[in-house]
Amino acid sequence: MEFDGTTFALEIINFLVLVWLLQHFLYKPVTTIIAQRQAGIEKALADAQATRSEADAIKRQYENRAAEWGQEKARASQQMQQEIAAERSRLMTALQASLDEERNKLRAVEQRRAAEQRQRLEAAARAEGGRFAACLLSRLASAELEERIRRLLLDELPQLPEQQMQVLRSAGQAEEVKITSAYALDEAQRAGLVAALDRLAQKPVACTFEQDPELMAGLRLSLGPWMLRASLLDELKFFAEADHAGTKR
DSSP, X not given: OOOOHHHHHHHHHHHHHHHHHIIIIIIHHHHHHHHHHHHHHHHHHHHHHHHHHHHHHHHHHHHHHHHHHHHHHHHHHHHHHHHHHHHHHHHHHHHXXXXXXXXXXXXXXXXXXXXXXXXXXXXXXXXXXXXXXXXXXXXXXXXXXXXXXXXHHHHHGGGSOHHHHHHHHTOOTTOEEEEEESSOOOHHHHHHHHHHHHHHHTSOOEEEEEEOGGGOSEEEEEETTEEEEEEHHHHHHHHHXXXXXXXXO
């Protein structure tokens, strides 16, 4: 086989033309496509990395928010427990105060009832004592007892308060001392009373005498609004009035 230079040259030319054609029409577009594809892949990778970074940031933000929410929930729960405890304490204090107030009211009511019961018993006892004293004194009433009362009155007349003595001393001649007795007084008894009043008034005193069996025993001396009581009836009235005043208190 002989070497043909022309053919060889033509083959080289064909090869160079083929290379130029491949370089111009195939390699450049392919490299361009590959470069574009690589750029797209790199961009996708970059986007994916950015997305991942954003996702990680969102995840960290969510985790931080979850941690903060957990802390807030713990604080809110603690605050709620404190508020519940404070409210329970306030309600218990109010309840205890209410119970103490009701207990004090009940104690006051019981004390008032006991005091009223005691007063009723005391009043009943005093009333019974008054009835007993009235019954006893009515049995003891006699002219002899009245005479003893008259003598005691004569002994106590000089010891009257100055104000009562002044009433007798300032009485005019037209004014009379009315002497009331349960039993009739004889002349000697009347004379003794008149003489005692004259000494007390330091002047003659006009006297009138009356009898009132309701006095039971004793005397009652009166001059206008002034009155000196020394009878069983007046003593019983004084006892009844004292009992009534004690019951009111």
